[in-house]
Amino acid sequence: MSIEYDLFANPPRDGESKPKLHARAINIQTVGTDELAAMIEGMSTFTAADIKGAIKAISERLFFCLSNSQSVRLDGISTFSVTLKCKPVETRKEIRAASISVKNVEFRAAPELKKRFRTAKIERREGTTERKEFTEDIRQKRILWYLKNYGTINQTVAADLNQCTRQKAKKDLQLLLDEERIQKNWCGRRIFYTRKIDEQTPPTQDPLTESQEE
Numbered sequence: 001m002s003i004e005y006d007l008f009a010n011p012p013r014d015g016e017s018k019p020k021l022h023a024r025a026i027n028i029q030t031v032g033t034d035e036l037a038a039m040i041e042g043m044s045t046f047t048a049a050d051i052k053g054a055i056k057a058i059s060e061r062l063f064f065c066l067s068n069s070q071s072v073r074l075d076g077i078s079t080f081s082v083t084l085k086c087k088p089v090e091t092r093k094e095i096r097a098a099s100i101s102v103k104n105v106e107f108r109a110a111p112e113l114k115k116r117f118r119t120a121k122i123e124r125r126e127g128t129t130e131r132k133e134f135t136e137d138i139r140q141k142r143i144l145w146y147l148k149n150y151g152t153i154n155q156t157v158a159a160d161l162n163q164c165t166r167q168k169a170k171k172d173l174q175l176l177l178d179e180e181r182i183q184k185n186w187c188g189r190r191i192f193y194t195r196k197i198d199e200q201t202p203p204t205q206d207p208l209t210e211s212q213e214e
Helices: 033-041 048-066 111-119 136-150 155-162 166-178 207-213
Strands: 003-009 021-025 072-074 078-085 101-109 122-124 182-187 190-195
Touching: 033 048, 048 072, 048 078, 101 111, 136 155, 136 166, 136 182, 136 190, 155 166, 166 182, 166 190
Parallel strands: 003 122
Antiparallel strands: 003 021, 072 078, 078 101, 182 190
16 A cells, blocks of 8 residues: 655746646545444444444534634544634724634644654556546546546546546536436535446446557
């Protein structure tokens, strides 16, 4: 097991003839609560139901503490805290509680957790340093292949997968939706896509590899 990465080009700055490359971690899959609970069940005396119940209880208490002006530290994992936002003002009298809202819940990794990553294995994932122009058909086949192997995809992952713009990825996903080959889902405000249950099983081999072998 390893952390996979590839190199991506930054937009060139003024005076630069060639864009600079930077490493970015590749997220190949999001592990959900059910999968995480099953993993922990297999390495402990707790049942998956116990673990999911504990996660839900932690979530409830986390919200309670954060909404009562407390931060929460989970030893060995992280410290959670709330950040706020409001419009800029010049005097204190211009600010009222009603004009302030929660901006985000911040996650600060525990030193113990960060230390463990010093020995994490990192490997190059080939394919995205130099952008390739895939046809619309190949892009859609690769999306279906990814869903077959990893379960879910979103617009950002589809764009990285096919080395195309987010606009092209959005169009590809919409075409697959129109053809009823995938379905749209929501997690809060975030949109992700899954395969239709009756969708014909796509090949387990990457369609790009298939096209190169022909």
